[in-house]
């Protein structure tokens with residue numbers, strides 16, 4: 001049966017969604033008559049639902065439509081490529097767009113990260129990096145190095161290997177046993193730390209964990225430049241420099257998971273650039289194509305790639321669609337737009353104004369912390385501003401799911417109310433967002449958070 005949106009009314013689409021569509025990470029036992037939020041079109045920083053209502057996409061879909069919705073250049077790049085070469089694989093073969101894109105990414109990536117392995121998304125990129133780390137150590141005579149150290153509440157994807165790095169209990173427990181070797185250490189969220197704590201405490205926790213596990217058993221440390229899970233945890237000054245030292249000391253690979261934090265999100269093509277460190281591997285996806293077609297990548301240093309380039313060796317790993325020519329053509333067109341429109345420069349110039357909009361909400365008693373970097377910011381909600389007391393699980397459930405998510409959406413603002421750590425509202429607008437969108441975010445937040453404060457009181 002051919003199905004197009006034109007055939008159905010908004011309520012019919014909602015009914016069909018309830019009956020047939022398995023939404024990801026979504027509670028599906030809700031009232032079958034409740035309207036499913038159905039987004040039918042997008043333009044710049046805005047999207048429209050099936051009733052024609054406009055929303056400010058304060059989340060860039062899921063941290064990924066970095067160039068804004070409806071970019072004709074990307075559609076044309078896809079259509080042209082489909083006409084020229086619809087698909088060919090990178091298993092044994094190559095094609096011009098994959099070669100050009102790998103070369104372009106290598107020219108932008110930090111240090112000697114010159115080798116690009118394409119995937120279809122972020123989890124596959126992380127999965128590939130974890131397998132590569134194990135394989136690298138095996139080829140260099142350290143086959144017992146298999147463990148990965150990640151941070152609490154960090155999200156690194158859902159495949160069983162990537163999930164062993166993900167530090168969110170609720171994502172893990174239903175699927176155990178996971179791939180062995182996942183170890184977790186505290187993250188850099190200092191909002192609830194004692195005031196006299198050493199700023200490099202969280203970095204030292206990585207050293208301690210490597211020593212506890214036994215350096216001979218640890219393959220890699222995986223970290224995001226700014227941690228998404230828990231709400232935009234920025235690193236302390238010197239954190240990544242110390243982590244780099246720790247990894248070098250113990251022959252442990254440093255993987256920078258930049259699935260969110262690359263392609264301008266933090267004002268740089270790669271988040272590691274913002275914090276001045278050179279990882280051994282970068283994982284990326286999402287904004288690589290501005291999300292209009294699935295693509296991810298693992299970018300590997302010459303040093304780590306070298307053992308795989310010898311004699312009859314091969315990295316025995318791959319995906320049918322890795323480096324898909326249509327996705328590669330779109331990524332090349334997207335990178336061209338990032339550069340031509342100086343998207344990184346725009347984010348760096350405007351992030352202060354965006355942040356100031358959120359900071360201006362601190363007079364509301366429910367606003368605890370405001371944190372983040374670039375166009376990746378979070379507001380942590382608290383019960384008591386003075387003591388920084390957080391909400392109980394029940395209160396958080398009622399506040400976020402029972403009230404905030406629905407109210408923000410009803411006011412035409414898409415953002416993320418999340419309680420995988422302490423309750424936060426997260427923002428990651430398209431990188432073309434400007435003063436008009438910041439003002440709109442500030443206005444809606446003030447209205448909805450004022451109502452939330454009253455509800456709690």
Ligand SMILES: Cc1ncc(COP(=O)(O)O)c(C=O)c1O
Pocket residue numbers: 121122123124126155156157158224228257258259260285286
């Ligand atoms: C840091 C990070 N790593 C990995 C992933 C997994 O990416 P995907 O959903 O494309 O598999 C995500 C997804 O949000 C992410 O934020």
